[in-house]
Amino acid sequence: MKKVLALVLAALMVFSLVACGSNSTAPSSAATGGSSTGGASTPAASGSATKAAVFYYSFSDTYISSVRTALDAQLEAAGIEYTDYDGNNNQTTQNEQIDTALSSGYNLLIVNMVTSGSSDTATAIADKAKAAGVPVIFFNRAVEEDGNEGAVLGAYDNIAFVGTDPAEAGHMQGKMIGNYLLANYDAVDLNGDGTIQYAMFMGDASNVEAIYRTQYGVEDCDAVLTEAGKPALEYFDSANTNKYQLDMNGAWSAQAAQEYMQTNLSQYSEANGNMIELIICNNDNMAEGCIAALQAAGYNNGEGTTTIPVFGVDATDSAKALIAAGNMTGTIKQDADGMAGCIALLASNVASGSDLLAGTDSYTKDTANGLDNKIFIPYQEYTGE
């Protein structure tokens, strides 16, 4: 009996490895890192054809999933062999995956770093690539600290960054909110005290994008308001000196936002005359969590209910649908297809043996710091089709 069972188990294990191998994108297990891609086809060490290893910070991120789907399709169309890796939100795991990929003969690294905005991490990866003579394309998450531009991107050849200007989404969100408020000031100011009480939900305390969105989402809105002679925004809880509520798992999750908002609503309501009049979120997931809490308390339910303006970033499909239904007010679109298209262009350059940055002149680049290899995919405001 025991022997049979052992046999079945062994067969199961072999089967799972085979199943893994038949998939062109080998999802690597989280705990053991890249070594578990065992079944994936091993590229020849001679490396005549381009074999790209794509490292994502986390498969569970909504926006990153959109990029992954788009990039998979575009790399396939370009005839470039690739393997996707899940860093599972752990830089150590990702570094190990990169080591494994390099040693198994991949000759193009496409990296979405876990530790956003750390030039040390980026340097370590760039060094590995340089030692192996392999080009690196970083994307999405910043590779250098603010004020330290060029520390990585300026120091290596055959390196590029495709991402967003980390401050841009925050600036854009702030301006969008400011303009929205100017157009609807009296309707938003529920208690008629002349100032707007807002709540801010932050996705991750250590992420550069989150920090800028939290800062500029309010500052730029204030700038628009004060220019028009209106008072600046006021955080709803005067005792909270942070002026934001943070997802402590750093997961930008709807659940964290929902629980904070539900707790806030137990103290702050229209009847008490202290209702939160504006909600700013670092991303659309958190915005949706807030809307869930608002709806449970009888707000944002369409006709006949008070709608609290909620703003997010990402323009996920579900956020767009909420905006269309009038339950959410606005978001900032991150262009997943545009980002994937640019990465695929760079990868094709590598494959065809031309210059890494050939044909990228039409993109916005970090000209302020003279970095020709730092490409920005612009954000766009989204308030409905």
Added chain:
Amino acid sequence: MSAIANMKQGMAEFKAMDAKDKRSKVIDTLLNNAIYILLILFVIYTATQNANFLKISSLVNIVSLAASSLPIALGIGGCIVLTGTDLSAGRVVGLTAAISAAMLQASDWANKMFDTLPEVPIPLVILAVILVGGLVGLVNGFFVAKFSLHPFIVTLATQLIVYGLVLEFYMLNGNNGQPLSGLSDKFKNFVTGTMFSIPAGNGQTVAVPWYVLYAVILVGIMWFIWNKTTFGKNMFAVGSNPEAANVSGVNVFKTTVLVHTLAGCMYGIEGFIESARISSNNAGTGLNYESDAIAACVIGGVSFVGGTGKISGIVLGVFLLRIIFVALNMLSISGNTQYIIKGLIILIACSIDMRKYLVKK
């Protein structure tokens, strides 16, 4: 009545003691109830700083937050009674939440995952998530019982496997990892809709959601299972000493498998409730849920020593964690401090728990 008689007897015994015994008895009582005393002090302090803390709307908020995390804690409690644990709980919640959401999206929702899926009756969905959760639990229990593996290892493995399934699930049918939302009104009303409203004084009413009732029902069912069934008694017997249980005719294999399966069913229900409560589910849903559930159990006196624990303790542990969450928010204290306080409470609670056990020995 017997409680009063007990107290009277206790008082009489206390009076009969000499001064030294009296002192140690008082200290013992204080230490054994330290967690409750600290909680009461904490509540009083918070209430003096922010009067809203004890108002109806805030109390309802605490109750509904606690209700939302009760099912998973009730499930994981059984695993801890068997001296084990369950690391896969959070991911099972994530998987079942995704399944519930996918089956119960509004038919007119633009990004419906299975766009041709007709309206699924809610009982069928509940059955499905219980089955899926139970299946993972069954696998956990089987490997723990059959190969005498530590549950830590088994559930670590299933945690990874289930997470992989969750990621695959969100990629299904061209969904490409987008969050699952746009849930049907029927589903939302069934879970988060208003069960009844309590007048809050100033002309307002505070709505109590339906899932509070579901949590109460689950507490009732689990209390019955733990205290009134042979299976419950067997569970405690296996938890305190598997060899002895085996010798006295308890089927250790069956009991272990069943405890884990039951736990899995509870995670399924948790996933169903969370799905509607959060209303926007993505692959990260359920992350770290097990750590809060385990913390609630050990704070409530479900001991890792095995064979001890009460349903009332689990309920208390869940409430304590939620009270801390709400109170720190109302005190406008940053989340960082919340980690420290939570950690300290777990440490104190477990030390007191072990102290009781050591004294008994």
